[in-house]
Amino acid sequence: MTTILLVDMADADAAILASALRVEGFDVVVTKSAADAREVLASRPVTLTIIDLMLRSEGGANGLELARELRGVYPAMRVLLTSSYHLSERQLERADCGVSGFIPKPYDLSEVVDFVRLKVSAPPSSRRLWCAEHPSGIERRPTLDISRRTG
Numbered sequence: 001m002t003t004i005l006l007v008d009m010a011d012a013d014a015a016i017l018a019s020a021l022r023v024e025g026f027d028v029v030v031t032k033s034a035a036d037a038r039e040v041l042a043s044r045p046v047t048l049t050i051i052d053l054m055l056r057s058e059g060g061a062n063g064l065e066l067a068r069e070l071r072g073v074y075p076a077m078r079v080l081l082t083s084s085y086h087l088s089e090r091q092l093e094r095a096d097c098g099v100s101g102f103i104p105k106p107y108d109l110s111e112v113v114d115f116v117r118l119k120v121s122a123p124p125s126s127r128r129l130w131c132a133e134h135p136s137g138i139e140r141r142p143t144l145d146i147s148r149r150t151g
Helices: 011-023 036-043 065-071 088-096 109-121
Strands: 003-007 027-031 047-053 078-083 101-104
Touching: 003 011, 003 036, 011 027, 011 109, 027 036, 036 047, 036 065, 047 065, 047 109, 065 078, 065 109, 101 109
Parallel strands: 003 027, 003 047, 047 078, 078 101
Antiparallel strands: none
């Protein structure tokens, strides 16, 4: 069974997301701190960890710092960040935290479950970000490629 670790998410958010992931067949462990997350990771294999970006823990470590640490210690594990503070793909790259994606809050549970399922099956280095809608709020229409038309 695939194990997912949720770190420092609000109790209600963690309970709802954990429940939705369990319904889909994932084993989910919820921790409230970076220290607890380290204990879980030392005791069992975890495929994917979701960390709240605003994590505040011992020594003032935040979600980005924990993500960097975990990617260094567990390179095969996928790490996702989540927050109501939105980060672009470029900001994540500049932060150099090695995460596989970002989940903006608020989110639709079914979309998050689908995204997690995709991330679990993708290589750990896959950095495709998840976004519920296009940045403009307007869906793009397919473009017609007229360069291949003949006649």
